[in-house]
Every structure is written in C-alpha cells, then in structure tokens.
Amino acid sequence: MKCEDCLKVLEEFFDGELEERANVDVRAHLMNCEECARALEALTDEQSVYSLYVRDVEVTPALWAGISARIREEQGARKESFISRMRSLIAGAFSTPRLSPALTFALLVLSVGATAGIMKYVQSGSDSKQAVASKQPEKLQPAAPVDVADKAPDAAGGREEESVEPEGEQLAERERGNDERPAPAYRSADRFENRRAAVSDTFGYPYEDSPQQLVREAEQKYRAAIALLARDAKQRRTMLEPDVRERFDQTLAAVDRTINETRSAARRQPDDAVAVQYMLAAYAKKVEVLREMATYRAYENIQ
C-alpha cells in the first residue's frame, strides 16, 4: 500500500470503519511507514484533546421535573381529548341536524303552505257536505236520465246567459284546440270528494276552489267535449239517412233545451246540488248523443 492510499483511508481506519481486508493492509503499512504512523498519532492526539472538552451544561433534577410536568400535561390533554370526543359524540347523537338558512326557510315556507292547504281543503269539504246535507236530507239517487222526448220543445227560461247551439258550433269555434276528455258525470253529492280528487289529478295541484267553481270547471269541460264531438257529428250528419238525421236533430234540440233550463236553475241557486246535478246530467246526455251520432254507422242500424 502506498502512503497516498493509506492517508486517504486513515481517518476511516482511526474511526474503525474500514473493512477487515483494508484494515489489515493499513495496519501493515503503518508498521513500516513512520510518516503515516505520525499521522495516525496526530489523530489520536486530537481525539484526546477533544475528550478534555467540558461542557457548561449538566443534567439536573429540574430537567426531569420539567419533562415530567409536560408529560402529565400531555396525559391530561389526551384524557381530556378522549372525554371531549366522547362528549361530542354523545351530544351529536341527540342533537338536531344543522340546516342552512336557505333550507330552513324553504322548509318553513313548505310547512306553512302545506298546513294552509290542508286546512282549506278540510274546510271546503266540510262546507260542501253541510250544504248538501241541509238541502238534501236523503242520499241523492243517481240522476234521472234526461228523456229528451219528454221534454217540451220550447226554450222558455233558457237564455239567461249564452244559449247552447244545437250543434255546438259556437263552442267549437271558441274552444277549438281544447282536447281534454270530459270528466265523468257526477250523480251524487256524496261524490264531491271524488270529484275534488279528479280535478286535482287533472290540474296537477290540490283543489282549493269553492264547489261553485268546481261546477263551472266541470261545465267547461263538458262544453269543450261537446264542441269537439259536434264537429265530428256535423261531418257524419251529412252522411246519415234523412230519418236518422232528423231523429238526432230532435234529440239534440231537446237536450239543448234541457241544458239551458237546468243551467238557468243552477245559476239561480248555485248551492242547489240537485239543480247542478241535473245540469251536469244534461251535458252528459248531449255528449252521449253526439258521440253516438259521430260514430253512427248504417250497417249497425241495419243489423
């Protein structure tokens, strides 16, 4: 080993960090090289001098006392943290959920609206039943069929508002495009509740109007249906045999008179459930006649 190589690893040799093979080589070189041996002695002397270094510091009982106090604080904090976590966990289990201001307001409005709607609904149903009960002690029977043949052909008392056109052409002009299906005829005051539900389904929101408004809506639906059917019936009418056409015309004229009469009566006494019932039945009859006319076929008549 050359001196240059020895001096390069001499510190590692001194620190005891050389591998055994290199260790042996360095030791052998130091035995024969005075210069490198002096270098090793210098390192040893340095280490001896450093070992004399006395620091101006020593471990005192106060040091452990300080550490011990901080450890106790730490233990207390851990215990407190655990208790705090448990407390918040338990409190959280029984607390109400936090809502944002917007959600709180929305829920408030919703609850007030729902309450008002329910109250109005209950009140309306109660009033209707009371009105019917006071004027119709017995349960209403299904409306008597409107026998148009028995009706007088005069139109007395039937022009209080607009007249019903024989073929419903005016209505067809006014309400064309309204393809809503006619609501079922209500034949009993007890069906107010069903009617209310039907109207709610039709309009998509809870029914909140008075019974009179409900009647008007039903009337409008019948008239819309009549207008549509009248258009088809008119087309069919030209294809009908004269005697059949005449019979339909007579029937429709009788129904129109009935409608005018019953509607006048219903307008005079809007709380009279019987009058309303007859008016709606008359509308239903016209729908039935017009439908029959629009779908009339000669072969059916033949058969």
Place this chain on the structure above:
Amino acid sequence: MKRLAIEGAGLGAYAGTLGMNGSEELIARARLGEDEAFQSIFDRYSRPILSFIYDMIGKRDVAEELAQETFVRAYKGLGGLNDADKLSTWLFGIARNCALEHLRAHRRESNKVEMDDPLVLNLSNSEPLPEGELLNKEFNEVIRRALEALDEDKRTVFTLKVFHQRSYEEIADITGFSIPKLKTDLHRARREMRRRIRPYLGTSYEV
C-alpha cells in the same frame, strides 16, 4: 497525551453502554404509561442528548430547553418507534431536529464565529500551552466557538463522531446523510477544527 487517549477510548466504552439490553422492555412499559420506565430512558440518555444539543447550540439554557422538548416529543412519539435497538439513534434524531429548528428560527440572532474572531486569531498565533493548562475555561470556550464556526452539517457529523463515538451507519440514520457525504463532512470538519485548536495540539502534523 497518552492518558488523554485512554480517556478518549473510555468515551467509546460509555457510548457502547447506550445500546444496552432492556430498551425493548423499557419502551414497552413506557408505552403503557409507566412513568418510571420513561424516566429510566431519560436517565440513560439525558446526558448524551443534552451534550449533543449543547454542542449544536452552544447555549446552556437553550440546550436544556431543547433537551426537555426532545424527551417530550419522544414520549409522544414512542408508539412510532418500531425497533427498540434504534432507540438511541431515534432520540439523537429528535434532538437534532429540535436543535436545527431552533437554529433556523434564530439564524439572524446566532453569534457565528468568523475567521477573524480575535480569540481564534490569538489562539492560532500562540504557542502550544502546557498540558495542565488545557483544562481550563478558555479551552472549552475555544472548542465551543470552533464548533459554532462549523456549518450545521459538519457540526452534526463531527459532534456525533468525535464526541459521541457514533458509527458512520448510526450517523447516517440520525442525519439521513449518505455515507460518502458524511465522510466528506467529517474530514473537512476535522481539518477546520484542527486549524482552530492547533495551539492546543501537541503536534502540528496535518492529516
């Protein structure tokens, strides 16, 4: 000088006792909250840890404060120590972090010794003193200031190797340095320290 060399070898023997058996049991008991067990760990390591921090910082009050912080952190982090045999290097690592944090926080305030420091210059120019006079306050001050003049990496490596007889592998564990880096830092640190304390050395030989 030979007597000093023997004392120096004694330091290594002392350091060897740091890794004595029983650390695993002490750690297990301390983890269970036994204060006596943690106090035993403190008794075993407090002196080298405090000395190391003092070597890094150079101020007694700060060194005591940081030693306290080191053991409190050790107590908190004892659950994360997986290898009981590494307890010593683990504690030195915590101490080093505490010391570096302090140094970085007070870097502007640090009273770094410059090469034109009067004390250093005077000592460098003076003749070697008799052996009996080495053990005095001035010598200790010279060593302290010479340590302060080293940069943090060199001071850490030099202190751990020369004063605490840590192996290269242990120093690498404590500092995270690679072996080549710490060997280079150690060599340069020795050279700088040698130059600054030359008046106290019995030989002027330059390694």
